[in-house]
Amino acid sequence: MASITTRTFGQVIRERRRKLDLTQQALARRLEMSMPYVALLETGARHPSDKVIRRLAEALALDPRELFFLANPETKALISQEQGTSEVSAWDAFAKDESLRKLNHITDQEMQTLSHVALMGEVRSSRDFLFILNTIRQAIGQ
Secondary structure: OHHHOOOHHHHHHHHHHHHHOOOHHHHHHHHOHHHHHHHHHHHEEEOOOOHHHHHHHHHOOOOHHHHHHHHHHHHHHHHHHHOOOOOOOOOHHHHOHHHHHHHHHOOOOHHHHHHHHHHHOOOHHHHHHHHHHHHHHHHOOO
């Protein structure tokens, strides 16, 4: 069997199902979903949700992270991209600036929320994070 990274999500599911001597119907019963949906996953005609990926990984004894990356190859490419510059990212600079955090009374929960914002796209500066934080605070009435 070829390396998991050289095959598609559907190929991995089909090969593993066959290796475990399961029919599409038997796998569908294990997953509590329809047999046609399993067939569509194997042919690549449908994209699985995170929940389906976890259920498939459990039912087929596969690594859920690898299965997730197979189903979402653009995510792995995004995560594994090397930074082209030696510059500190705006998030890193913001997260390390304790004085800014104290001055603006930024809680751990707010930092966690802003870390999710940082994952959504490039934020240019600490000022942008403060703007986003203040907008969130305004929206929830703080």
